[in-house]
Amino acid sequence: MGGAAPRGEAPRFQRSLVGKESPLADDSASNGASRRRFLKLATCALGGGVGAAVAIPAIRYAITPIGEKTVSAADDPIDALPLEQVKPGAPPLQVTLVAPVQRDGWAAVKNVPLGAAWIRRDTGGTLTALSAVCPHLGCAVGFDGKQYVCPCHDSTFALDGAVQAGPSKRGLDPLPFEVVEGRLRIAWVRYRLGGPDREKA
């Protein structure tokens, strides 16, 4: 590397590249400081401009998934089983709700299991469909013959879904359903976990 040359002796080809009026060309001692300041500012401005031109689209791209439904199935009720299979007074039945098509990012996948529901008809014939997702932290709830039991932190729920014991702050979440031509159709809904209130997730 060559030795340091004293400042102020601009190389001759520099002048041919930039006009006389340009601050680049004016390198007299009195203007040296302001010239330096100008170059500094201009360099930072250009650098900032280039940075912004790349960073802004990059950030916009990166934050795309926020608020986006990248994994989604139609909200329509899903065909579960013939109603006659749900006998009044019998123990609850677990059914898996399978979406005919689920969009997952770029893919459209057929017959995707979304979740499970517990279905029961009381002796009066009233039907309940409960989400098998524990409202505490989301484990899969089972049935022990008398009540629903969550294996993770031992919340237990009565047949109608009400909490009996354990950390869950609310009862099992009911799922909307309908009966069409003798078949039970249940809509799959995810609720926010943890809290006492039932809000859609």
Add this chain to the structure above:
Amino acid sequence: MSIGSWLEERTGWRSNVGAALDTKIAGGPSFAHVFGAVLGSILVIQAVTGILLAMSYSPSVSAAWASVAYIEDQVALGWFIRGMHLYGSSAMVIVAGLYLLQSAVWGGYKKPRELVWILQVVILGVLMLFPLTGHGLPWDQQGYWATKVELGITASAPGGAYIVQLAQGGNDMGNLTLTRLYAIHALLLPALVLILWLVRRALIRHHGLTPKWNAPDTAVGYFPDQAFRDAIAIALAVAALIAYTVYQGGAPLAAPADSTVPFDARPEWFIRPLFQLRKYAGPLEHLAALGAPVVVGGFLIGLPFVDRSPDRSPRRRPLVMAALALGGVVVLALVGLSFRDDANDEDLAKRVAWSEKRAAQARSLALANGVPPTGGTAVFSTAPHWQARVIWQKACASCHEGDDRKGPLITVGYGSRAWIRGFLTDPSGDAYFGRTKLAKTDKAMKAVEQTGAELDALVEMVYAQSGAKDVDAKKVEIGVGLFDSVCSDCHEREAGKDSDPGPNLFGMGSLAHRASLIANPAAPTMYGAHNEMPAFAADTTESDRAAIATWLAWMQTATARDVEALGEP
């Protein structure tokens, strides 16, 4: 104490940055020294856009095309980021090439900088590998076929078969090819460039950048004079890259890779000279494609050891200058000729237009319906009536479409009121039963003699058989009366009743009727003994027949434009 000084005490950043900014540039600040900075900034852009793309890309044969189409059409500014990445890779090669050319002209390879020069040649080579490994990643027709051709050329080199098996991960292109290309493109090559770049920087620290041969014997600090020039050059380069990306509307994406659909693959522009050379080389094409890069690479790497005089002035090195100029002209001419040949090829233009249409169709289907997990090409099967149209092409079109058909023409408007009217008034017309054997016998249906309101009523009565909702009940009633007096000699209209010689009209035109007609047109309720159409009960499934019936129902109200918009099955 300010944070800055606190950090300074612990890291020495101020003095380090200060020293770096004051690095002396021999010969003083100049726009001629901007290439390194511009190349560096483009590499940063490539890294940023590459990481962003990797966030939404899936390197598997079944998902690659779909994920790239997703980036293009569903990720905010995805088209822009991918465009910047693609065109940025070209910019990278161009700037690195110019930088190398400058070194060559300035004699930057001369003692003691031989290794700096060789590193620079190697870096350019590695940079070229980025587009070469990257263009296969979308697994579209372009990338698939271009990669296939490149692997084919590599295979013809000595030992090439092993390289090919390594690169494609086995005996054929597939999932392992993609994961390997991806790992090489996104992990191996960046690491390699980084290492080469660091080594080169260390060497440059040692020797200083090559000044122009006639530069004054001065050395000025990097900041701010050279930094300002660098900033201007970077800003111009990035602005040009952005402008080009926007002008092009981002990077192209061809239809999903399909080994059964031919495609006019073209290599990267900087491979075009080889592509063109092969055309002239005839039987020696492999030798040309493999030999030319070896000759060029050998010349560049050997240069410092051939041209050893310390004189760096280009004027006093006419041989080297002539060789460089000749090489440059030949390369540019070959690129130009290759593009010119393509531009003059009308058949190519037609094939390209066809491919582009297919690509656009695949993209819009992917956007509307998503891509089935079986892979990119399956996206076509999500087109409306795809199942029906595929069967139609195979089993029905030869008799019901085109000039050689033997049965009635089935096209848009089939089964509509206008079609029924035309049929009733001219059942043996060319578009109707004209081409059947029946039409030439006395068993052929006679044209209906009714006109005006009576004909309207008959048309409405036949039309109503399909179960259509938009019928005029009054007219139907009149039509039924007319039917009983003029048609009932030949046709029944009660469900399930055998009908001879003409078919039972009950349900005619409905989905169920059409599906069962396809299954067995010779049923006694259908054409019975007069049937000439093959039965398809064995060759089609119930779902196939239902699909065709649904498609025919769609055709009834469709226009030729609608059919065109569906694309080819």
